[in-house]
Amino acid sequence: MKINWFPGHMNKALKDISEQLKKVDVVTYILDARIPLSSLNPSLSKLTENKPVLYVFNKIDMADESKLSRILPQFKGENCDYILFNSTLSGKSELILNKIKKLASAKIEKYKAKGVKATIRTMIVGVPNCGKSTMVNNLSKKAKAITGNKAGVTKHGLWLPVGDCIEVYDTPGTLYPNIADQEVAKKLAYVGSVRDEILDFGELSFELLKLLNKIYPDAVANRYNGATTLEDIAVERKYVTNGGEVDYDRTARMIVDDFRKGRIGKLTLD
Secondary structure: OOOOOOOHHHHHHHHHHHHHHHHOOEEEEEEEOOOOOOOOOHHHHHHOOOOOEEEEEEOHHHOOHHHHOOOHHHHOEOOEEEEEOOOOOOOOHHHHHHHHHHHOHHHHHHHHHOOOOOOEEEEEEOOOOOOHHHHHHHHHOOOOOOOOOOOOOOOOOEEEEEEOOEEEEEOOOOOOOOOOOHHHHHHHHHOOOOOHHHOOHHHHHHHHHHHHHHHOHHHHHHHOOOOOOHHHHHHHOOOEOOOOOEOHHHHHHHHHHHHHOOOOOOOOOO
16 A cells, blocks of 8 residues: 555645745644654655744644654654643643743844834645644634544634734645655654545554553553454454454454554553
């Protein structure tokens, strides 16, 4: 199974991002904490390389923080910073806004010296289904951006006021054409950043189980009462037809859904 999903609206989105970046002071780059490195889009990274960047490791409630801690230092520097975040909870909005202000401190001080309060503009970018629009709603404290637990919900950008002299631009989730590394492509598919309709769930769940049994074997065994293969899990869950045949499709979709909902455990695949 070769995974590649780059619909026309993503190409348009990248062009729009490139145009809107002229107005942006800080880029807020949302990463899925379950696949933090695989959710770095090279096309976005290239576009934003000359801007201060705040990396938001979202869905931290479903991720392995001990594993994350080993890669976090590379996301902090003179022109970049990071924060761990769960966009389904309130309470960290001010922390994010304060980090954005800190990264834009040069502009703030420049305008302050003139007796003017600067408006700071940040663009929120990331792969599909990483939680961008949910975080926009969290920051604005109102449901202004359309959200959904699948890839491709946001279709176009939108500027929104979210705080005292801060505006955000919510962009559509974007991948990149011809993903060369299929291990990265599979990880994007596991978390729902690739449209499900183009995927072979039987093969996808087989690959996911193979990876999880390698890096988190105890989590798999604990979730499925010792079963570790697709067939054994189907039997354990009684996903068997009246004729005694294993329902592979139902089992495959259940395994992927269990991973996406965090039922197998707090896991980070990168």
